[in-house]
Amino acid sequence: MCGRYAASRRPEDLVGVFEVEKWEPEETLAPDWNVAPTKKVYAVLERPLKDADSPRPVRQLRTLKWGLVPSWSKSPEGAARMINARAETVAEKPSFKRAFATRRCILPADGYYEWVTGSGERDLEVEGKKKRPRKQPYFVTPADGSVFAMAGLYEFWRDRTLPDDHPSAWWVTCSVITTEAETGPLGVAPAEGPGSLADIHPRMPLMLTPDRWDAWLDPRRTDVKELQGLLAAPPGGLMRAYPVATAVSNVRNNGPELLTELEGPEVGTLF
Numbered sequence: 001m002c003g004r005y006a007a008s009r010r011p012e013d014l015v016g017v018f019e020v021e022k023w024e025p026e027e028t029l030a031p032d033w034n035v036a037p038t039k040k041v042y043a044v045l046e047r048p049l050k051d052a053d054s055p056r057p058v059r060q061l062r063t064l065k066w067g068l069v070p071s072w073s074k075s076p077e078g079a080a081r082m083i084n085a086r087a088e089t090v091a092e093k094p095s096f097k098r099a100f101a102t103r104r105c106i107l108p109a110d111g112y113y114e115w116v117t118g119s120g121e122r123d124l125e126v127e128g129k130k131k132r133p134r135k136q137p138y139f140v141t142p143a144d145g146s147v148f149a150m151a152g153l154y155e156f157w158r159d160r161t162l163p164d165d166h167p168s169a170w171w172v173t174c175s176v177i178t179t180e181a182e183t184g185p186l187g188v189a190p191a192e193g194p195g196s197l198a199d200i201h202p203r204m205p206l207m208l209t210p211d212r213w214d215a216w217l218d219p220r221r222t223d224v225k226e227l228q229g230l231l232a233a234p235p236g237g238l239m240r241a242y243p244v245a246t247a248v249s250n251v252r253n254n255g256p257e258l259l260t261e262l263e264g265p266e267v268g269t270l271f
Helices: 011-017 097-102 119-126 210-217 224-231
Strands: 005-007 032-035 040-047 058-066 084-086 104-109 111-117 135-142 148-158 170-180 203-205 239-243
Touching (some): 011 058
Parallel strands (some): 058 170
Antiparallel strands (some): 104 148, 135 239, 170 203
16 A cells, blocks of 8 residues: 655656646645645646647646545545555546546655564564554665656545635545555665565555656546556566654654664564
8 A cells, every 4th residue: 555655856856857848836845754645745647728729738747635536526525545546446446437547647756655563563462462563664765766656546526515716616636556566576675674565565556667657647548458558567676665763653753864764673573
């Protein structure tokens, strides 16, 4: 799954990396090293510009709310539960299938966090001595330091309780697509700990390599079978993972120190 990630890149850098044609400086977000559900996040997407003479899709950098609200939903209350969409079922699930066909986006990140329960903590839980074991967070990021381009979906939702001219009348929300975690060796593995992403968690965000960006973002591509081909896992060995401080487990903590690599896990022996 993807329940927390880091996104500290400047919008100017993202504009260059993704060849964005339009973005509004007033939508600039502060660097966020602890992105949690319902926060605003950057998304790269393509759509025609409103009131433009040409219907040509334009690549844009937009700010969306993480936690997808389907257009047909009566309320936005379930948004926090819609932060992920499974690649295996995204073309079929009522909440995601329309967005998958025409409203796909890329959610740029530095990487994502995942938590592993230490063996000692698991033993205490089994023995009934600890109901909520501590977990060791890991940060997973491209081994070469590039932007982690997560496959995403976005959707529009109209709040019918507000007038048309109200600034909050329309919500634009998004979800991260997840897939089975890689079982092969990490590009860079920690000295002690997991040797693969699957050792950390069975799911991971679907990373889109640059050769898939154009096809993924193009809203004119609507053939579901063709689009499902873009959901294939990227080549193995592109990622690295390392332990970080348990401070990241508290969403109120936010700063570059959260990405500092530890020499070893804080939460005992993990593997």
